[in-house]
Amino acid sequence: MNDRRVAVFLCSAAVLLLGIAWLRGSEYDEAYSIFLTAGHARPAWPSGVFTAGAVRWLYAGGAGFWRVAQDLRAGDVHPPLYFWVLDAWRQVFGPSWFAARALSVLFTLGGLALLACLAEAAAIPVLSALALTLLSYGFAYTGVVARGFALAQLCDIGGVLLLFLATRERRWRVALAGGAxxxxxxxxxxxxxxxxxxxxxxxxxxxxxxVPAALAGLVPFLLPDAWFFLVQRGSRAAQFVAFSPGHALDLLAKDAGAVVFGGLPVYAGAFALPVTLVLLALIVAGLGYVLRRRHEWAGLFALLALATPVGLLALGLVFHNTPIEIRYLGFATPWLALLLAPALPRWLLAVMLGAQAAAIAGLAFAASTMQPQGLAAREAASYPGALVVVPLGNDGVGVPGPFIAAAPDAMRLRLFRAGPALDVQGETQVVLVTLGVDGASQAASAQMLDAxxxxxxxxQVARTPLIAVFDRGCADQ
Incomplete structure (x- = not known):
């Protein structure tokens, strides 16, 4: 392995990932990470009119070890390790959204460095494997968001590397560390x-x-996993649609393509079908070369690549839901890259990397790949002094959190939940933020517009897909 070339690659990857982290709008699930580690798992937003600057304090602060654990057990569906690390990180590097994302980028770079070691140990072209991994849409996406995916990916790659080395050296301590x-x-x-x-x-x-040594490293983590999961398992019962084999397989096929090539068919507009067929041909050709040029460790990497999609289908069968999303399938991308890297001819590798690079450009710049809260805030900011009414959402986290983070300090806000009448007495201009990113925000947006x-x-004097602007034409009664 050429250490200098790998170092240059990792530096370039850092620039790319940090750029994506800076350019992309804040996301629904990231708000849970921010508020959980700030000690406000469910923010206590003001009930009346307030300014965005007046609630910035809700995004700062620190929760601490036990508060994070208690809040996760009380109302979330995730284990705590990432959030403990994020809590400590934010105390050092500040409470900004970008700082939280930078931690994920650091984990991702660590994962790529370990992947380079694994590729070298398995006699696989290192730079090809790294490029195919980094430019996989699902890997890059999960590598920048403020969630636990990048840390989990780093640990998984490290675990596979250590078990791989343990089989060569027959050292139980290495297997123990891999299991851990x-x-x-x-x-x-x-x-x-x-x-x-x-x-x-x-x-x-x-x-x-x-195997006993590896299990000895793994089992001590499974016990606290169970301590959290058994309490959490029913807290978001409606998060996924009910399981049906046909729908699950259809969704799996679409997301498996998207995890490699992102939203390229979406960007293509009227040419979506031919673009989809070309991408499908690339995948089929790549897998065909894998079968023709079977690498010594192809069986291992194929097994690892299939583990997540098969596991998600099994999970859906057990819990009767459909937990299939691009961000989850991202766990398969390093292993798919290791499977393809030694098999693809240069021309096909170049074409595939070019298609992936186009998808990554969309990840950074295309509004269609981003959640709308931040863009809605920027549109609403075009009407200074207006009262901006924002749906509260399911629990006051994922909808208002990213919106207010992107809003200027002086923006006047009111959060609205469907049910009570909308109070705009005394206002001369009202901006309704018509977001529908969860069921509650859809209902609230519809009621606000009707009122x-x-x-x-x-x-109504202006309308976009995200905001509706109303001016008063008569005095209050």
Whole structure:
């Protein structure tokens, strides 16, 4: 392995990932990370009119070890390791959204460095494997968001590397450490355990005497995993749609393509179908070369790549839901890259990397790949002095959190939940933020629009997909 070329690659990856982290709007789930580690898992927003600057303090502060654990057990569905690390990180580097994302970028770079070591140990072209991984849409996306995916990915890659080395050296201490990393991965994101299970199955076949050592490292993490999961498992019962085999397989096929090539068919507009067919041909050709040029370790990496999609389908069967999303399938991308890197001819590798690079450009710049809260805030800021009414959302976290983070300090706000009448007495201009990113915000947005359109004193003067602007034309009664 050329250490200098790998170092240059990692520096370039850092610039790319930090750029994406800076350019992308804040997201729904990231707000949970921010508020949880600030000690306000469910922010106590003011009930009346307030300014964005008046609530900045809710985004700062520190929760501490036990507060994070208690809040996760009380109302979330995630293990605590990532949030403990994020809490400490924010105390050092500040409470900004970008600072939180920078931690994920650091984990991602660590994962790529370990992946380079694994590729070298398996005699796989290192730079090809790194490029195919970094430019996979799902890997880059989960590598920048302020969630636990990047830490779990780092631990999974480290665990596979250590088990791989342990089989060569027959050292139980290395296998123990590998098992512990798989445990840490699951303690960062429960779904990361699928990779660990697949690696252990492979270990059973090639060096079964090392399995007890690997399990000894893994099991101590499974106990606290269970302590959190058994309490949390019913807290978001409606998060996913009910499971049906046909829908699940259709969604899996679409997201499996998107995890590699992102939203390229979406960007193509009228040419979506031919673009989709070209991308499908690239994937089929790549897998065909994998079969023709079978690498010594192709079986291992195929098993690891299949572990997450198969695990998600099994999870859906057990819990009767459909937990299939691009961000979860991102756990498979390093192993798919290691599978493809030694098999692809140069021309096909270049074409595939070019398509992936186009998808990554969309990840950074295309509004269609981003959640709308930040863009809505920027649109609403074009009407200074107006009262901006924002849906509260399901629990006051994922909708107002990113919106207010992107709003100027002077913006006047009111949060609205469907049900009570909308109070705009004394206002001369009202901006309704019509977001529909969860069920509650959809209902609130519809009620707000109906109320303002029925009010004879207000006239709609502007409308976009994200905001509706109303001006008063008569005095208050």
């Amino acid at each position: 990393l798989f445990g840490a991965a699951s303690f960062s994101n429960y779904l990361a355990i699928f990779t660990g299970v697949a690696a252990l199955l492979w270990l059973c076949r090639v060096r079964w005497r090392l 303002m359109r029925l009010d004879r004193c207000f006239t």
